[in-house]
Amino acid sequence: MAQLSREQFIAAIAPAVILVRQEGSPLFPSVRIAQSILETGGVIHAWNNLGGIKVGTGPANDYWQGEAVVRGTWEYVDNRSVEARAAFRAYKSIYHFYKDQDIFLSAARYAGVRQAGTPERQAQALQTSGYATDPEYANKLIALIRQYNLKRFDDQGKPQPLPSKLKGASLVPVIQQGQVLAPGYLRDGVTWIPARRIGEALGATIGWTGSKVTVNGKELETVLSESTGYVKVRDLAEVLGIGVTWDNEAKAVMLG
Structure with missing residues (x-):
């Protein structure tokens, strides 16, 4: 490197x-x-x-x-x-x-x-x-x-409180090319991620309609909590054409 x-x-x-x-x-x-x-x-x-x-x-x-x-x-x-x-x-x-x-x-x-x-x-x-x-x-x-x-x-x-709209979620790393981009929040088998922080790190254009996050212009299902829009990691990855795998042993999201 x-x-x-x-x-x-x-x-x-x-x-x-x-x-x-x-x-x-x-x-x-x-x-x-x-x-x-x-x-x-x-x-x-x-x-x-x-x-x-x-x-x-x-x-x-x-x-x-x-x-x-x-x-x-x-x-x-x-x-x-x-x-x-x-x-x-x-x-x-x-x-x-x-x-x-x-x-x-x-x-x-x-x-x-x-x-x-x-x-x-x-x-x-x-x-x-x-x-x-x-x-x-x-x-x-x-x-x-x-x-x-x-x-x-x-x-x-120091431990941080979970987003109020994602209570009960588990903290999981979202990883690309060996590095953690940001924590995600795993709830009911779905990982929600901070759209702007991770999306922009991946080169996406992130927008806001007033109720939903847009990624490169496409609206995605959104959870809004404490002024941060969270989207499903697989939804964001699909828009960007990036593969997603789940490391079940480490409990981590791996972006291809």
């Missing part, structure tokens, strides 16, 4: 980071974004592994089905940086990666990470628990948090 500016990289991963936090992730968004910058150098590769998680001996799960890539890496041995090759997990999206990482961090050795009350303490806990071999890992994370003002995302990761 082409090199992104640092702010482009942050903007690309932030929706997934915020969503998994809202779903109960133990990692502060500021720490997770800093970690993704540090681990990748600001590049989102096709295998969507933003945290250096190796294949290891863990079983497949709802978010990782056993796919892997072999890549060069650096390890710290006796305080020396040593070049090596390793098999890393590969994922359908960065959302899948973050959810698998949360499973990884549920191990007893990472109790300090889960219990940390501040981003700084969590960064230190990641190092002391052995997540990375770099002796400066915590300091590097903290420096990135400060440099890019990443704590601005921590409040956004």
